[in-house]
Amino acid sequence: MNNKINPIHQPLPLNPKPVTKNEAPTKSFKSFLEQASQDIKVSKHAQQRLNERSIQIDEQKWQQITSKMNEAKQKGVTDSVIVLRDAVLVASTKNNTIITAMDRNEAEDQLVTNVNGTIILQD
Template identity: 35%
Template sequence: MKAIKAGHSYQINAHPIHKPLQQQKVNKGQFKTAFELQLQQTLIHSDVKFSQHARTRMEERGIEMNQDLIQKINQGVSKAQTKGAKESLFLIDNHAFVVSVKNQTVITAMERDELQDQMVTNIDSAVLL
């Protein structure tokens, strides 16, 4: 697995875990998965945003977002901002996130064990929470 910068997004090449998606119809014929609906509700009181790429990776990898994890990411963004970081790798519990500190946006997400023998590029800092 290698991190590749594509535009302003990061892409982690890994074998996706395919799970059946439950969908719910929303306005104008769009569909949202149960995962997206749960994430959206969890993020209501959050400063941090999640890119579509990060949302997809979280769903594929079964990473469930909760208020504790959101709070840790928000704290990490604040700490990284005070140090002048721009793009950081956040290691939180068993998860790893590449975060655009400037935009307060999670760019991609993975399980921490996926980092074994791999390299994450285009970051200027790491935050261990």
């Protein structure tokens, strides 16, 4: 009687799959993170307020807001008030999110707390 345990050998494939080089440039995780951090999110509450108060903000103004929020974020601002010609937005620069929106006339009688930065955008 033979008490040896013999290993089972797996045969190598005869035609190994060739490694193909991906021609499309791949974005790094860092670039995805930077892109995601630059996009502004509008909360459901803020979107509702924008609609209720008929506040219209064009694409160019959103780009300005995005730029200034990123600048404020780099300076350590976490929550800010953004003053526009016709509206006032309360934003979390830390999370790149617009929290709420008010008409400029309505905002004259409001008190905004827990804010450590103000962004004023003139046309």
